[in-house]
Amino acid sequence: xxxxxxxxxxxxxxxxxxxxxxxxxxxxxxxxxxxxxxxxxxxxxxxxxxxxxxxxxxxxxxxxxxxxxxxxxxxxxxxxxxxxxxxxxxxxxxxxxxxxxxxxxxxxxxxxxxxxxxxxxxxxxxxxxxxxxxxxxxxxxxxxxxxxxxxxx
Amino acid sequence: xxxxxxxxxxxxxxxxxxxxxxxxxxxxxxxxxxxxxxxxxxxxxxxxxxxxxxxxxxxxxxxxxxxxxxxxxxxxxxxxxxxxxxxxxxxxxxxxxxxxxxxxxxxxxxxxxxxxxxxxxxxxxxxxxxxxxxxxxxxxxxxxxxxxxxxxx
Amino acid sequence: xxxxxxxxxxxxxxxxxxxxxxxxxxxxxxxxxxxxxxxxxxxxxxxxxxxxxxxxxxxxxxxxxxxxxxxxxxxxxxxxxxxxxxxxxxxxxxxxxxxxxxxxxxxxxxxxxxxxxxxxxxxxxxxxxxxxxxxxxxxxxxxxxxxxxxxxx
Amino acid sequence: xxxxxxxxxxxxxxxxxxxxxxxxxxxxxxxxxxxxxxxxxxxxxxxxxxxxxxxxxxxxxxxxxxxxxxxxxxxxxxxxxxxxxxxxxxxxxxxxxxxxxxxxxxxxxxxxxxxxxxxxxxxxxxxxxxxxxxxxxxxxxxxxxxxxxxxxx
Numbered sequence: 001x002x003x004x005x006x007x008x009x010x011x012x013x014x015x016x017x018x019x020x021x022x023x024x025x026x027x028x029x030x031x032x033x034x035x036x037x038x039x040x041x042x043x044x045x046x047x048x049x050x051x052x053x054x055x056x057x058x059x060x061x062x063x064x065x066x067x068x069x070x071x072x073x074x075x076x077x078x079x080x081x082x083x084x085x086x087x088x089x090x091x092x093x094x095x096x097x098x099x100x101x102x103x104x105x106x107x108x109x110x111x112x113x114x115x116x117x118x119x120x121x122x123x124x125x126x127x128x129x130x131x132x133x134x135x136x137x138x139x140x141x142x143x144x145x146x147x148x149x150x151x152x153x
Numbered sequence: 154x155x156x157x158x159x160x161x162x163x164x165x166x167x168x169x170x171x172x173x174x175x176x177x178x179x180x181x182x183x184x185x186x187x188x189x190x191x192x193x194x195x196x197x198x199x200x201x202x203x204x205x206x207x208x209x210x211x212x213x214x215x216x217x218x219x220x221x222x223x224x225x226x227x228x229x230x231x232x233x234x235x236x237x238x239x240x241x242x243x244x245x246x247x248x249x250x251x252x253x254x255x256x257x258x259x260x261x262x263x264x265x266x267x268x269x270x271x272x273x274x275x276x277x278x279x280x281x282x283x284x285x286x287x288x289x290x291x292x293x294x295x296x297x298x299x300x301x302x303x304x305x306x
Numbered sequence: 307x308x309x310x311x312x313x314x315x316x317x318x319x320x321x322x323x324x325x326x327x328x329x330x331x332x333x334x335x336x337x338x339x340x341x342x343x344x345x346x347x348x349x350x351x352x353x354x355x356x357x358x359x360x361x362x363x364x365x366x367x368x369x370x371x372x373x374x375x376x377x378x379x380x381x382x383x384x385x386x387x388x389x390x391x392x393x394x395x396x397x398x399x400x401x402x403x404x405x406x407x408x409x410x411x412x413x414x415x416x417x418x419x420x421x422x423x424x425x426x427x428x429x430x431x432x433x434x435x436x437x438x439x440x441x442x443x444x445x446x447x448x449x450x451x452x453x454x455x456x457x458x459x
Numbered sequence: 460x461x462x463x464x465x466x467x468x469x470x471x472x473x474x475x476x477x478x479x480x481x482x483x484x485x486x487x488x489x490x491x492x493x494x495x496x497x498x499x500x501x502x503x504x505x506x507x508x509x510x511x512x513x514x515x516x517x518x519x520x521x522x523x524x525x526x527x528x529x530x531x532x533x534x535x536x537x538x539x540x541x542x543x544x545x546x547x548x549x550x551x552x553x554x555x556x557x558x559x560x561x562x563x564x565x566x567x568x569x570x571x572x573x574x575x576x577x578x579x580x581x582x583x584x585x586x587x588x589x590x591x592x593x594x595x596x597x598x599x600x601x602x603x604x605x606x607x608x609x610x611x612x
Contacts, residue, residue: 013342013353014335014484016477018200018531020355023473024212025185028178029320036319040379040409047171047319047378049326052511052584059177063216069283072353072477073346103346125511125584130222166495166506167331167488169324171378173508176320182473189472193532193562200472200531202479205358205431225324225506226499256499278358278431324506330518331487338484353477365483369522375589436528 002146003082005038008099011074021069028062031094031114034078042142052125055133057118060089064114068098075100076111083115085145088132091117155299156235158191161252164227174222181215184247184267187231195295205278208286210271213242217267221251228253229264236268238298241285244270308452309388311344314405317380327375334368337400337420340384348448358431361439363424366395370420374404381406382417389421391451394438397423461605462541464497467558470533480528487521490553490573493537501601511584514592516577519548523573527557534559535570542574544604547591550576 009030017023039046047056070076077097084091094114100106121130134140162183170176192199200209223229230250237244247267253259274283287293315336323329345352353362376382383403390397400420406412427436440446468489476482498505506515529535536556543550553573559565580589593599 012335012339013476014338014482017472018202018475018477018479019207019209019211020477024215025178025181025473028181029318032178032320033318036379045379045409049171054172056172058172058219058222060219061217062177062219063214065214066212069211073342073351103351165488165492166323167329167491170319171322171324171326173324178320182471185473186471189532198532198562226495226504256504324508325513325515325517330521331484331491334484334487355477360478362478364478364528365525367522367524368483369520371520372518375517 003038003143004079004146005034005041006077006079007034007037008075008077009033011070011072011076013072016072021071022074024064024066027064027066027096027112027114030076030078030096031062031064031080031092031116034080034094035092035116035118038080039139042139044136044139053123054130055120055122057090058121058130059116060119061115061117063116064112066112068109068111070096070098070111071102073102074098077108082143082145083147084117085135085140085143088134089117089119090135090143091115091145156191156296157232157299158187158194159230159232160187160190161228161230162186164223164225164229166225169225174224175227177217177219180217180219180249180265180267183229183231183249184215184217184233184245184269187233187247188245188269188271191233192292195292197289197292206276207283208273208275210243211274211283212269213272214268214270216269217265219265221262221264223249223251223264224255226255227251230261235296235298236300237270238288238293238296241287242270242272243288243296244268244298309344309449310385310452311340311347312383312385313340313343315339315382315384317376317378317382319378322378327377328380330370330372333370333372333402333418333420336382336384336402337368337370337386337398337422340386340400341398341422341424344386345445348445350442350445359429360436361426361428363396364427364436365422366425367421367423369422370418372418374415374417376402376404376417377408379408380404383414388449388451389453390423391441391446391449394440395423395425396441396449397421462497462602463538463605464493464500465536465538466493466496467534467536468492470529470531470535472531475531480530481533483523483525486523486525486555486571486573489535489537489555490521490523490539490551490575493539493553494551494575494577497539498598501598503595503598512582513589514579514581516549517580517589518575519578520574520576522575523571525571527568527570529555529557529570530561532561533557536567541602541604542606543576544594544599544602547593548576548578549594549602550574550604
C-alpha cells in the first residue's frame with residue numbers, strides 16, 4: 001500500500017500578509033510539518049542529535065504550485081505521498097486542499113501542489129559538514145512509493 | 154541589457170534551525186525580498202492598496218535547489234534575473250552565493266538556485282477574488298528577459 | 307466563572323533555532339494562536355474585514371518571561387486567562403507548561419509566563435488609520451476577568 | 460559613554476499581516492537583530508558552538524509597547540541602549556522610530572519601545588541543559604550601562 005498521510009492544518013493570523021492571504025513561504029512550513037507528522041506516525045524521528053553528532057533529513061529540492069489562496073481561519077488538508085524512495089533520498093508530493101473556509105466546513109478546493117526531495121544526512125561530533133547516508137533501514141522498510149500517481153485526482 | 158539585480162543579505166540568528174543552518178523556507182523569503190528591492194530599484198511598488206482595491210503580484214510557482222548550507226552571520230548575495238516576461242506574468246531565476254562565512258568575507262560559494270513565477274493581479278474594492286491583469290506597461294517596458302542563461306555560471 | 311482557555315501546541319522543527327530550542331519570538335505567536343482559539347470558542351472572530359472596512363484587536367503590549375526551554379517535538383499547553391476587561395481593551399495572562407518532552411508525555415513543567423494587552427479597533431473603508439472602539443458587547447458579556455490570580459499556581 | 464547602537468531596518472512584505480501592518484511578533488526579531496549587530500560591532504559573537512559545546516545569550520524577559528503601526532516598505536530605526544549590566548546578564552532598551560514611510564523619508568515617528576533581558580549561558584558537550592555564566596570579561600569591559608534614561612526622549 002503506497003505510503004500516504006494527511007495533516008489538517010488551521011491557518012493562523014500570523015501566516016497572512018497584507019494581501020489578506022497566506023504568505024506563499026508558509027506552504028513550505030506546512031509541507032515540512034506534514035512530513036514530520038508522517039514520520040512520527042511511523043514511530044521514527046526526523047532529527048536526532050547527541051553530543052554534537054547529528055542525523056537528519058536535508059532538503060535538496062522544494063517547490064510549490066499555487067492555484068488558489070488560503071485565508072485566515074481556513075483549514076487546509078495537506079496530503080503527503082512518497083513518490084520515490086532512493087537509497088539515500090525520499091521524494092514527497094503534497095496536495096493542499098482547503099476543507100474549511102473561514103471557520104466553516106466547505107467542499108474541498110485544491111489550493112496548491114508541492115514537491116520536496118530530502119536526503120538522509122549524518123554528521124559526526126568532530127565534523128563540520130553533513131554527509132549523505134543510506135536511509136535508516138527500519139524506516140525504508142516501512143515506505144512504499146507510489147510513483148505513477150496522476151497529477152490531478 | 155538583461156534585467157538583473159543583486160541583494161546582499163545578512164543571515165539572522167532567528168533564521169537558523171536546530172540543525173545549525175538556515176531553515177530552507179527562508180530562501181523563499183530571501184527571493185521575495187530581492188524581487189521587491191529589484192522592483193523598487195526601478196521606481197515601482199509591488200503592492201498597491203487603496204480603499205479596498207488592491208493590485209500586486211501573486212506567486213503561482215516557487216522552487217529552490219539547495220546545494221550547500223547557510224549559517225548564522227553568513228552573508229548571501231542573491232542575484233535575480235528576469236528569465237521570461239509574459240503578458241501578465243514574470244519568471245525570475247535566483248542564484249544564491251555565500252560571500253561571507255560567519256562574518257568573514259570568503260570566495261563565493263554557490264549555495265542554492267531558485268525560480269519564481271508571479272502574475273500581475275488586481276482586485277476591485279467590491280470583489281473578493283483577484284484577477285490576472287496585464288503587467289503595468291511602464292514596468293514591462295523596463296524589463297529585458299534573459300531566457301538563454303546557462304544553468305551554471 | 308473566570309474566562310479561561312487552554313490550547314495544546316506541538317512544537318515544530320522550523321520553530322527551533324541553532325541553540326536547539328524554540329526561538330523566543332515564537333512564544334508570542336503561541337499566545338496569539340491561543341487568544342484566537344479562545345475567541346473562536348466563544349463564537350466570535352478576532353478580525354473582520356469587508357470592502358476596505360476592518361475591525362480587529364491591536365496589540366498595545368506584549369511580554370514574556372522565559373523559565374525553561376522548549377524543544378522540537380515537545381507539546382506545550384498554553385493556558386489563557388482574561389486578567390482585565392476594560393471598556394475598549396482586554397489583558398490576557400498566559401501560562402506555558404510543557405506536557406510532552408520530545409514526543410513523550412511528561413509531568414508538567416512551567417516554561418514561560420506571558421501577558422498581552424489588546425485594544426478593539428475599527429477602520430472605515432475611506433480611512434487610513436485605526437481608531438479604538440468599545441468592545442463588541444456580545445463578546446464583552448461573555449468575558450469574566452480574574453484579576454487576583456496569584457503569580458505561581 | 461553609555462553603550463548605544465542603532466540599526467536601520469527595512470520592513471519586508473512577508474512581515475505584514477492581513478491588517479496591513481507589521482505583525483507584532485516581528486518587533487522581537489528586530490530587537491534581536493539589533494542586539495546581534497551591536498555585539499558584532501564590538502567585535503564579539505553572540506553565539507559560539509564547537510563540537511557540541513555552546514555558549515550564548517538566553518532570553519529571560521522580552522516585552523514591547525506598541526504606539527503606532529509599521530507598514531510595508533517603511534524603514535524603522537531601532538536604537539538599542541544597555542540599561543543594566545549584571546554579573547551574568549544584560550538588560551537592553553529599544554526605541555523604534557519610523558524614519559521612512561512607504562519608501563519616502565519622513566520625520567521620525569515613535570512606533571514602539573521594547574525591553575529585553577539576556578543571560579550569558581554555556582553548555583558542555585556532554586550536557587543537556589544550559590547554565591548561567593559570567594559575562595565574557597572582554598565584552599563586559601566594553602559595555603557602559605545608562606540606567607537613568609528617561610522614558611520619553
